[in-house]
Amino acid sequence: MNLVRNILFRREAGILVMIVLFCIAVGLYKPQFLTGQSLRIILLLTPLIMIGAMAQMLVLVGRHVDLSIGSMLGFSAMVVGLMYREFPDLWWVIGFPIAIATGAVLGIFNGLLVTIFKLPSIIVTLGTLSLYRGLTFIISDARQINRSDIPSELKLMSRTSPVFDIPWIILIAFGIALMTYVIARHTQLGRQIYALGSNPEAAPLRGIDVTKVTLVVFALSGALSGLAGILYASRWGFVNPSNTGAGFEFQVIAAVVIGGVSINGGVGTVMGTVLGVLLLGCVAAALPLLGIPGSTQNAIYGSVILIALLIDRSVRQRGAASISRGGA
Amino acid sequence: MTDTTPTREMAPARPTWHVVLVRPETMTLLLIIIGLVGASILSPFFLDASYIMRSFTLTAEMSIVALVLTMVIISGEIDLSPAANMALSACVFAWVQDAGVALPLAVIVGLLAGLAMGALNAFMSIRMQLPSIIVTIGTLIFFRGLAQIIAGDRSIRVPESFVGINAVMVFGVPLPVVIFVLCAIVLGLVLGTTVIGRQIYQIGTNQQAALHAGINAKRIKVGLFLLLGVVSAAAGMMAASRLGSVRYDLVLGGELQMVLMAMLGGTYIFGGRGTILGTFLAAWLLVIVSTGMTVANLLPAIQLTVLGILLIVAIIATNFIYARTQR
Amino acid sequence: MLKKLLITTTAALALTAGNAFAEDIDIVFVGKNTGNPYFDSLTQGFVDACEVIACNFEFVAPATAEATSQIPFLEAQIQRGVDVIAISPNSPDALNQVFDSAREKGIIVLTVNGDITGNEEHRDATILPTDFTKVGADQIEMVGSLIGYEGEVAILSATTEAPDQNFWIEGMNETIANDPKYANMTLVATVYGDDQPEKSTTEMEALLANFPDLKGVIAPTTVGIAAAAQVVQSRGIADQVKVTGLGLPSEMRDFVKDGTVDGFQLWSPYNEGWLASHFAVGLKNGSMTNEVGATFEVPNLGTITINEGNSINTQSALTTFNADNIDDFDF
Structure with a gap:
């Protein structure tokens, strides 16, 4: 087991080295990249992906996948946006529990379909990706929630906070990462998710309630997507039925896979995921600085996923060979 | 994923009517009838054979790809990248001929691009034994991204002589529809009557057993991925001919519709079951549903919602039927 | 046999449909995509115009703004037999074939708020917000x-x-x-x-x-x-x-x-819709002609001239918004 852990540690060290090398390379060409200002830009680009990645990490560790997170983000943001527009007198903080609860309900619906009907999560969430997006259009009557409808206190959360003026949304994102770390490492639920993912057949024999754990994982994924939804409204100041959250799942899956979370379940760390998110943030911030057109971004994300998959596989093989255990 | 197929035991033979009627394709056919009736009630302009044919040409390319995708799913794999493949092949084709390459040669280059994409998927999923579902999410982003690099935001024109496949009529039926029907017949025969067809089912049902039976599962799966790559490329160029120009966002999000066609037609997501007939019917069902809603001027959002619900209902129903029947 | 039946029913339906709306002119506006706040105001211009002049108006738009997403909507409008299709095109060339088949059926095709540059022969006229x-x-x-x-x-x-x-x-x-x-x-x-x-x-x-x-x-x-x-x-x-x-x-x-x-x-997106519906109705009932140099009157907008390339502008210069006037505009 120690050996496995060492390999994983190497994986995280590897991403860290990649980040450092990347930043130095860009910095040699564009010294502006190595300033505090640019750190702020990178950190402001990542909070939503960070929160989504934490949720997706738990889902993948449990040997599932959730493709509907972007649509859950959009739907929750729209519910909150509509609330702000229709009831401007409500205390704006109410938006947080509402967004999180809305997301959780959608997530539980995914979880129920997966557990009751024994359906593969990838197809279920491909369906709800479309379904939730459609519902977002319906509840909003296909209209955008405008900047003037979003409370200025909420928008201010993306600009500052009492803690060294670090914007609230960055603090929240790292808080969620910390929370996920605690769940993954120090709770029974965390251990059960890992056990379920590494060997679904043996999980019931170990006394794990597979249905309950799966439901909780999908509910968490929904709740965190809901949180990302209200933070979207804070960050960008509007909620659009078609744009908000579109393509979010791909960014998140890219970050998580780069971070070393195995698609075969059972393997993945919060540290690796955080680093994966930061690497994506560095790339996204560096491209325009270097004058590389934004149209290359998707090809870069796609190739990074494929490369990460190949690395993942070679790490697994080496791990399996050195402890002479069959492939998981 | 394939090993979760429910184990089947010997059971008394089912009566003939049961075998013929209790199958997912019956559900698809019933839904088509409901769709026809519902759409006619929604809009008086719907029930017109030539209009439905014309609407079908808009998705004929995707439907052709869905037929091959069905075979890939039956073999126990999946491919989410064919829509992106269509866009990239079409962009490569348009870009090459725009740069002065002769048209027939450009078509070959386009097909080769599709083949190469199929080969990449096959390499990652079969040779490297990574789950095809995640691999093809990666290649889906990658192919679409490459198309975006090649074409930018610009649309590339194709020569006039190449434009208009949908205007060619064969006995009053648009050519893309004819091609779709012919493909369905050929692939249906291959899957239903040949040795290779039977082997595809066996691999999907139980790859281990298929290997013991001496079937070269890897070679068949690689072949299917390559075929899917080439057919996607051909479909991409058909779309280019219909539209007269190509942009990187061609059939954006089409993977959902293709998977939906296969699922609605009763293809079992874990492999081993499904028919070309089912996907053939499902392609018509989708056209009827979406055309009916469009001509009734319904909000496109309702279509998204309906597509999502259809997909979920389709897999639940298929699982339900398969749990109670045997092949 | 089923096909024959379908065709005869449609023929019958088409006849009744033709008679029912003989008076009012059916205008449909195909937007770039739904949920785009810009088009809310443009659409309102159509809606208000059709309350004062003889037209029926409908707004449709695809969920996303990719090049081909408007095609099924255009096909559907042709099938519905509308009189005028106004559209903000998502592609300068992918829609040519559909526009042609619409115009073959006698439907007037107007591009609004953006033109199909280089393919102008596939539409009747364009209405642009400004010069x-x-x-x-x-x-x-x-x-x-x-x-x-x-x-x-x-x-x-x-x-x-x-x-x-x-x-x-x-x-x-x-x-x-x-x-x-x-x-x-x-x-x-x-x-x-x-x-x-x-x-x-x-x-x-x-x-x-x-x-x-x-x-x-x-x-x-x-x-x-x-x-x-x-x-x-x-x-x-x-x-x-x-x-x-x-x-x-x-x-x-x-x-x-x-x-x-x-x-x-x-500029005012509202005025584009307002002008487009007046122009469409004028063309259909014969009170306006679609010829370069021709002029016509539109309430609230004054005299409008058809410029080179059958292009019509709703206002001659941009409107500037600042702290003094921003509250006067609600789009």
């Missing part, structure tokens, strides 16, 4: 007046191939190069945010990092100007870098009120 040849110069004057006609200026545009934006940017470059009034201003960069808030934001941040002496940014796109304003607001540098461009008052109101943005420009 696009003047937009570049107007925008340079706007940013010049904000920065005292001196210093570095950059452009944050939509996509690299956006035809309207590129046309305007060409005008900006010409104006700055040729007009001595702007001799002390330099255009240092043109970047593209793809009309996505995330990309526009990173491009804006990169502009500020790459050009520390930047004085002004022109963003001739509604998404870009809001993103640029947000960056300036969040960095608190509104007095060093002036953001202007083309924006929607509803999206820019907060930035104008808190002093982030001093002024920006646009």
Whole structure:
């Protein structure tokens, strides 16, 4: 087991080295990249992906996948946006529990379909990706929630906070990462998710309630997507039925896979995921600085996923060979 | 994923009517009838054979790809990248001929691009034994991204002589529809009557057993991925001919519709079951549903919602039927 | 046999449909995509016009703005047998075939708010919000007046191939190069945010990092100007870098009120819809002709002339919005 852990540690060290090398390379060409200002830009680009990645990490560790997170983000943001527009007198903080609860309900619906009907999560969430997006259009009557409808206190959360003026949304994102770390490492639920993912057949024999754990994982994924939804409204100041959250799942899956979370379940760390998110943030911030057109971004994300998959596989093989255990 | 197929035991033979009627394709056919009736009630302009044919040409390319995708799913794999493949092949084709390459040669280059994409998927999923579902999410982003690099935001024109496949009529039926029907017949025969067809089912049902039976599962799966790559490329160029120009966002999000066609037609997501007939019917069902809603001027959002619900209902129903029947 | 039955029923239906709406003219407007606030106001122009003149109006739009997403909607309108299709095209060439088959059936095709440049023969006329040849110069004057006609200026545009934006940017470059009034201003960069808030934001941040002496940014796109304003607001540098461009008052109101943005420009999308429906009805009932040089009267807008290439403008110059007048506009 120690050996496995060492390999994983190497994986995280590897991403860290990649980040450092990347930043130095860009910095040699564009010294502006190595300033505090640019750190702020990178950190402001990542909070939503960070929160989504934490949720997706738990889902993948449990040997599932959730493709509907972007649509859950959009739907929750729209519910909150509509609330702000229709009831401007409500205390704006109410938006947080509402967004999180809305997301959780959608997530539980995914979880129920997966557990009751024994359906593969990838197809279920491909369906709800479309379904939730459609519902977002319906509840909003296909209209955008405008900047003037979003409370200025909420928008201010993306600009500052009492803690060294670090914007609230960055603090929240790292808080969620910390929370996920605690769940993954120090709770029974965390251990059960890992056990379920590494060997679904043996999980019931170990006394794990597979249905309950799966439901909780999908509910968490929904709740965190809901949180990302209200933070979207804070960050960008509007909620659009078609744009908000579109393509979010791909960014998140890219970050998580780069971070070393195995698609075969059972393997993945919060540290690796955080680093994966930061690497994506560095790339996204560096491209325009270097004058590389934004149209290359998707090809870069796609190739990074494929490369990460190949690395993942070679790490697994080496791990399996050195402890002479069959492939998981 | 394939090993979760429910184990089947010997059971008394089912009566003939049961075998013929209790199958997912019956559900698809019933839904088509409901769709026809519902759409006619929604809009008086719907029930017109030539209009439905014309609407079908808009998705004929995707439907052709869905037929091959069905075979890939039956073999126990999946491919989410064919829509992106269509866009990239079409962009490569348009870009090459725009740069002065002769048209027939450009078509070959386009097909080769599709083949190469199929080969990449096959390499990652079969040779490297990574789950095809995640691999093809990666290649889906990658192919679409490459198309975006090649074409930018610009649309590339194709020569006039190449434009208009949908205007060619064969006995009053648009050519893309004819091609779709012919493909369905050929692939249906291959899957239903040949040795290779039977082997595809066996691999999907139980790859281990298929290997013991001496079937070269890897070679068949690689072949299917390559075929899917080439057919996607051909479909991409058909779309280019219909539209007269190509942009990187061609059939954006089409993977959902293709998977939906296969699922609605009763293809079992874990492999081993499904028919070309089912996907053939499902392609018509989708056209009827979406055309009916469009001509009734319904909000496109309702279509998204309906597509999502259809997909979920389709897999639940298929699982339900398969749990109670045997092949 | 089923087919025959279908055809006869449709024929019967088509007959009744033709009679039922003989008086009013059916106009449909196909937007770029749903959920785009810009088109809310444009659509309202159609709706209001059809309340005072003899037309029925419907708005449809695909969920996403990709090149081909409007085709099924156009096919459906042809099948419905509408009289006029007004459309903001998502592609300059992918719609040609559908437009042709619509016009073969006697449907008038008007492009609104954007044209199919290079394929003008596939539509009847285009209704543009303003004279696009003047937009570049107007925008340079706007940013010049904000920065005292001196210093570095950059452009944050939509996509690299956006035809309207590129046309305007060409005008900006010409104006700055040729007009001595702007001799002390330099255009240092043109970047593209793809009309996505995330990309526009990173491009804006990169502009500020790459050009520390930047004085002004022109963003001739509604998404870009809001993103640029947000960056300036969040960095608190509104007095060093002036953001202007083309924006929607509803999206820019907060930035104008808190002093982030001093002024920006646009036209009235509402008037485009208003004019398009009057023109469509006029063409159908024969009171107007679609010939270059012809003129006609539109209530509230005065005398309108059909320009070269059957192009019609709703207003001659851009409207400028600032703290004094922004509350007068509700789109």
